[in-house]
Amino acid sequence: xxxxxxxxxxxxxxxxxxxxxxxxxxxxxxxxxxxxxxxxxxxxxxxxxxxxxxxxxxxxxxxxxxxxxxxxxxxxxxxxxxxxxxxxxxxxxxxxxxxxxxxx
Amino acid sequence: xxxxxxxxxxxxxxxxxxxxxxxxxxxxxxxxxxxxxxxxxxxxxxxxxxxxxxxxxxxxxxxxxxxxxxxxxxxxxxxxxxxxxxxxxxxxxxxxxxxxxxxxxxxxxxxxxxxxxxxxxxxxxxxxxxxxxxxxxxxxxxxxxxxxxxxxxxxxxxxxxxxxxxxxxxxxxxxxxxxxxxxxxxxxxxxxxxxxxxxxxxxxxxxxxxxxxxxxxxxxx
Numbered sequence: 001x002x003x004x005x006x007x008x009x010x011x012x013x014x015x016x017x018x019x020x021x022x023x024x025x026x027x028x029x030x031x032x033x034x035x036x037x038x039x040x041x042x043x044x045x046x047x048x049x050x051x052x053x054x055x056x057x058x059x060x061x062x063x064x065x066x067x068x069x070x071x072x073x074x075x076x077x078x079x080x081x082x083x084x085x086x087x088x089x090x091x092x093x094x095x096x097x098x099x100x101x102x103x104x
Numbered sequence: 105x106x107x108x109x110x111x112x113x114x115x116x117x118x119x120x121x122x123x124x125x126x127x128x129x130x131x132x133x134x135x136x137x138x139x140x141x142x143x144x145x146x147x148x149x150x151x152x153x154x155x156x157x158x159x160x161x162x163x164x165x166x167x168x169x170x171x172x173x174x175x176x177x178x179x180x181x182x183x184x185x186x187x188x189x190x191x192x193x194x195x196x197x198x199x200x201x202x203x204x205x206x207x208x209x210x211x212x213x214x215x216x217x218x219x220x221x222x223x224x225x226x227x228x229x230x231x232x233x234x235x236x237x238x239x240x241x242x243x244x245x246x247x248x249x250x251x252x253x254x255x256x257x258x259x260x261x262x263x264x265x266x267x268x269x270x271x272x273x274x275x276x277x278x279x280x281x282x283x284x285x286x287x288x289x290x291x292x293x294x295x296x297x298x299x300x301x302x303x304x305x306x307x308x309x310x311x312x313x314x315x316x317x318x319x320x321x322x323x324x325x
Binding site: 003004005006007008009010011012013014015016017018019020021022026027030 | 113140
């Protein structure tokens with residue numbers, strides 16, 4: 001289980017900085033800085049630039065994303081913004097608008 | 105229990121507002137306002153720099169800001185709070201550190217505390233503890249001031265004493281020692297005030313003149 005969970009119904013306006021796993025099921029507006037895995041669950045809304053080790057996106061994300069490891073856009077995800085990571089996957093059914101930079 | 109639980113983990117810092125429904129468990133650091141519909145727990149090691157609002161607040165960590173509970177605020181062992189505490193029910197356990205005004209009023213938690221509120225806590229039954237009704241009437245105003253002044257301390261003591269019976273700690277019970285304290289101190293205050301009124305007020309101006317004269321003398325030397 002992740003150490004930090006932003007549950008459904010919870011809204012954070014501002015900056016989240018964490019050294020542990022982060023799961024967002026609610027709303028985050030601002031900036032997210034994480035070292036480990038960041039999971040944006042289906043139904044979650046994130047309007048923030050997100051930095052993390054690995055990102056799994058199932059909800060709605062508006063903002064630029066930088067991951068040291070990987071970014072996975074799951075089916076049903078809706079993302080607007082640029083992605084920068086070593087590995088990026090976009091599942092069939094994911095909505096995405098933005099640039100992808102895979103460090104080639 | 106609640107529709108959602110949010111956890112701000114040990115290694116997490118949040119800078120900004122945390123709002124919404126559901127419960128919130130703060131083990132890390134939050135710098136900003138926290139206002140949720142459910143239960144807020146500030147765990148040991150957790151820290152909040154800002155006002156905290158919720159249905160129930162349980163504090164074992166550090167809070168620098170006001171705590172407002174719609175139902176109850178519980179400061180447990182290890183809690184360090186600098187700020188005002190307001191809720192229908194307030195419990196402060198021994199081992200909790202608190203600096204601020206406590207307003208535990210089951211009637212209306214949202215009301216701004218005033219000296220009159222504290223005075224109105226003294227019901228006629230408690231007037232029996234005062235030496236005479238006249239004295240207590242005389243001391244009504246000083247009593248209000250005294251009550252406002254000793255409010256946090258008295259509530260603190262009440263909470264600490266009744267820690268074992270925590271769930272049953274209610275506003276009136278928490279108020280009772282405070283009220284008695286206020287009444288007795290009011291009686292004392294009333295007595296001294298009464299005696300002071302008969303005597304002439306201490307001379308202020310002559311002493312000023314004297315002081316001036318001394319200063320002048322010193323200058324002359």
